[in-house]
Amino acid sequence: MNLTVMKKNILIFLALLTFYACNMDKSPYNAIERQISSVSDANSIRIGLYSNLKGMFTGTYVTMPDFQSDLFHAMIDFGNFNGSFYTWTFQTTEPVVESQWYGYYYVIATSNFLIEGIRGLRSAGGLSEEDAKALNTYEGEARLIRAFCYYALSEKFCADYDPENAAGTAGLPVDTLYRPSSLPATYLGRSPLSDVYALITSDIQAAESAITRAGEKNSVYLSADVVKAFKARVALTMHNWDVAISEATSLIQSPAYTLISDSAAYTDLWINDEGDEVIFVTEMVGVNDLGNQTGSLFIYDNQNAGPDPQFIPEQWVLDLYEPNDIRFPAYFQREEIEVENIATDSLYLLFKYPGNPALQNSTISNYVNKGKAFRLSEMYLVAAEAYVQKGGADGAASDLLNQLRAKRIEGWTTQTYSGGALLQEIREERVRELYAEGFRLSDLKRWKMGFTRGAGQNPEMIFPGNTHGTLSVEASNPRFLWPIPKKETDVNPQIRPQQNPGY
DSSP states (O other): OOTTTTTSOOOOTTGGGSSSGGGGGSOOOOOOOOOOOSHHHHHHHHHHHHHHHHHHTSTHHHHHHHHTTTSEEEBTTOTTTTHHHHTTOOOTTOHHHHHHHHHHHHHHHHHHHHHHHHHHHHHHOOOOHHHHHHHHHHHHHHHHHHHHHHHHHHHHHSOOOOTTTGGGSBOOOOOOSOOOOSOGGGOOOOOBHHHHHHHHHHHHHHHHHHOOOOOOTTOSSOOHHHHHHHHHHHHHHTTOHHHHHHHHHHHHTOTTOOOOOOHHHHHHHHHHSOOTTEEEEOOOOSTTSOOOOSSGGGOOBGGGSOBOOSEEEOHHHHHTSOTTBTHHHHHEEEEEEEETTTEEEEEEEEOSOOOOGGGOSSSSOOOOOOOEEEEHHHHHHHHHHHHHHHSSOHHHHHHHHHHHHHHHBTTOOOOOOOHHHHHHHHHHHHHHHHTTSSOHHHHHHHHTOOEEOOOOSSGGGBOOSTTTTTOEEOTTOGGGSOOOOHHHHHHOTTTGGGOOTTO
8 A cells, every 4th residue: 555645644643633524535634643652642543543433434435335326316417426436437536536545544554553552552561450451442443443444445446255266356455554655665566355354354353352342322432242243244245144143143132222113213313313223323522523424415405495406316216115114204305306497396305314403503404414334223134134145044034124124114014035035125125224324336246236227206307318317237347346546556566457457
């Protein structure tokens, strides 16, 4: 990884200011390095890493893969917002590609710096038992955050993990040391995908040992349950069905979390960012401590003049929901939309990210909601899919699916599913439950599926044509993988010949 392109140095003591809100869309600025000479220094950098999570789990870091998929239609007047991803024409100079590549690697470098600093403090000796325990937790948190970053990068820039060929699949530059350099010969090339996931797995194991904080609903701290949830998600990606089932089941059975079955409470979860099933939520404290806007392109009520969305849900998504599904009114609202000189119609808009009132100082929403990175419902879907893929356990998978639907759909009658029909039901339930949470593109990769965008809510009001509204994408399309940024290949001789296919 070329840390020079990242502007060489990391602003350590003020790291909490550089990777969220609008700054999540920029590479880090030049900065003054600072050594870790005390437990207090280590805690300051740890606070910065937590602040980075505000951006990693909000805004385009979440929504861009879904704009790229078959979940949304662009309005005919959408102004080409995120148009290159929507049309699958993005290139190596795409700003979003650059900002996310360098953004994640910035957090990785900061994590490495903290881990090394903690080890240095241990080597120096003289730590109290309390300080030693705190440093052990800080290191576990840093390793888990580093794993978050490598996993997110692999989802966007690498092929799906297949155990049979991961050793021969291009992965990412993998570094566990903090070593900024201006010498191109020292920059790293891409390691095999198997090595990337070996590091992710190793970091998760270290976090399991170090993070002993008990899980609790709406936790703003990384807890033992957050480790379990992430381990289950990673195991599903790695086709490690037994681990996915075990970790997800332990959370499903935990008394700390409960699936929401009340419509008002479920809607409140998405407005006020807390609920009985939230395992981890990124902390934001008021209007001066925000993450990225997530909901603006779905609503954008300009000066209270009425919604002017750039993207609206596809009709097939809306049709998935039962009439009495509590998710539907929580996610969607029908609004009168006018496209000047074309049409006026009442359309369903996505209101999953309307803006948390506690994070606003105006009657006009800023469309900022806290990132709800892990929820209990995902664990039901992880375990159900893993049971099906493992084979011989359709009954267990069907039971989990019915349990989730019984909480979400009032008056649900238990159904029996098996075989291919069961897998299809699980895939559709992931859309219903996790809509617009950034899972769709990686799900399609894991299932080796392409897509065709379907009928619009109002065909006159969506951008037409086979490059937009009716775009069809094969599973083999190279743009399921984002490109290595041109800025990186220009200066890094190791990675230059390792560009993803098609760019």
